[in-house]
Amino acid sequence: MTEIELTNIEDGVFLFDQSGKMKYCSEFTETVLPGLQASLDANAYLEDVYTAITNLGFSVLSHAEEDDWITEGWAVFKTVPGNIEFVSEDGLVLRWSTRRYGEDEIFAILSDNTWHSRRSLHHAQLSKMSSISAMSGQIGHDLNNFLTIIQGNLELLETFVEGDEKLSKWVAAASSATDRGSNMAKNMLYLGRRRPARRRNVATADAILETIEKLQVQNDFSIQIDILIPSDLHDIKVDESHFKIVLEHLFQNAMEACGGTGNISIRAENFVLESLETLETKTDGSDHDSEEEAYIRLTVSDTGAGMPAQVSERAFEPYFTTKNDQKGAGLGLSIAYGFARQSGGSLLLASKNGQGTSVVLEIPIGSGSLSLPPIPTDSKEGTLSGSERIMVVEDDTAVRTIAVEMLASVGYDIVQATDAANALEQIESGCSVDLVFSDVIMPGGIDGIHMARIIRDRYPHFKILLASGYVDSERLFGINEFTFLGKPYDQKVLTQSVRQLLDE
Secondary structure, X not given: OOHHHHHOOOOEEEEEEOOOEEEEEOOOHHHHOOOOHHHOOOOOEHHHHHHHHHHOOEEEOOOOOOOHHHHOHHHHHOOOOEEEEEEEOOOOEEEEEEEEEOOOEEEEEEEEOHHHHHHHHHHHHHHHHHHHHHHHHHHHHHHHHHHHHHHHHHHHHHOOOOOOHHHHHHHHHHHHHHHHHHHHHHHHHHHOOXXXXXXXXXXXXXXXXXXXXXXXXXXXXXXXXXXXXXXXXXXXEXXXXXXXXXXXXXXXXXXXXXXXXXXXXXXXXXXXXXXXXXXXXXXXXXXXXXXXXXXXXXXXXXXXXXXXXHHHOOOOOOOOOOOOOOOXXXXXXXXXXXXXXXXXXXXXXXXXXXXXXXEEEEEEOOOOOOOOOOOOOOOOOOOOOOOOEEEEEOOOHHHHHHHHHHHHOXXXXXXXXXXXXXHHHHHHOOOXXXXXXXXXXXXXXXXXXXXXXXXXXXXXXXXXXXXXXXXXXXXXXXXXXXXXXXXXXXXXXHHHHHHHHHHO
């Protein structure tokens, strides 16, 4: 290979003799790593190149199961043929590759491998998050069933301990713990994108300003907050409570990153896809399809310490946190990520150590988004009881039992079914009811929505109420055809929903 041919390679190219003494170094070496060529003299050896790379702020990249690379970096560096990667604090990745050239020379290339390394890491992170999110969604679903049982039994017990101060105190403490568990289940369902989304038009600007005001009241921070929101900012069709939770996490993270002092910039804007200016990496790993789809973009930037590359790469991982146990569980960005994905948008992050952090939330306005039916409104006191016949369809025996107790205790006549097939069999055998109260996710091949459609078509006079703490996005279609109740529910909410449907 001639020197002219080596010069045409747009990477750092080196030639060494058998002893490891450098014979050639291409000019593109300075493009790959500025300062490297200047630090090497005419008598440089292989080890001098290794030392120069590390002196310029790079260290051997350690991969899973390969921590010995850190101590054996030089051994790998001089291996022929061989490959080794270096990484800087800013996340730049260089790849050093060697092979034999002829019998007496060593040919080496130093290339910028940052894009390939980040892409590979990004796909690995997405795969990991997908697995963790799926697991969290299932745990959240099961937890909601447990909480429905606990909460229902506590409510029934409450009526028996009235007047007993000590027992009432214990019941109240248990109920409070149940509420905390319910919030945990919500977070897990948000994370797994398995929480039913009650989408409606939300005034984006109002939600942002309300959340900022709320956090300013709650936190004693001396932080300058610059807000830029256009007067014509689009409304978005999302789950309002979920959206506000995400805003709280993003704003709270920025405040904590500033350490009590500093500046936060909050900017909202309308845009269409063709004018989209992305940061380095989209968390969902996919491009938007429609060039004309309208979005809102919310950018939250802080002047805090920023994140080193090894932290920012893991920032969206559930339960990953650099805070102590008292300050956070590491779910904030994960929940925001889940919300963005469930809403058809993206969450982006740009951060450098010592230079602050910017988080960008992009959400389509979603005029055609599918939404769940509205939550039943409160009924007047004294109208929660009844004598009508209700079929309770639930595969979990304990959950079914507590639902039956809640309804029977206020006068309803109850029929039980263990799953959709059992419910349909009873109805087709002549069992007449006024209302069917059913879980959505059930075994046996027929879910609650499918069963409800069959009943509605064959027995239109039957009222139908569906319930679940977990609705997979693939099964979401059709849920808005019926009145829906989220788990965990208490007796008042259940009886209100039943009474309202029966009175329609």
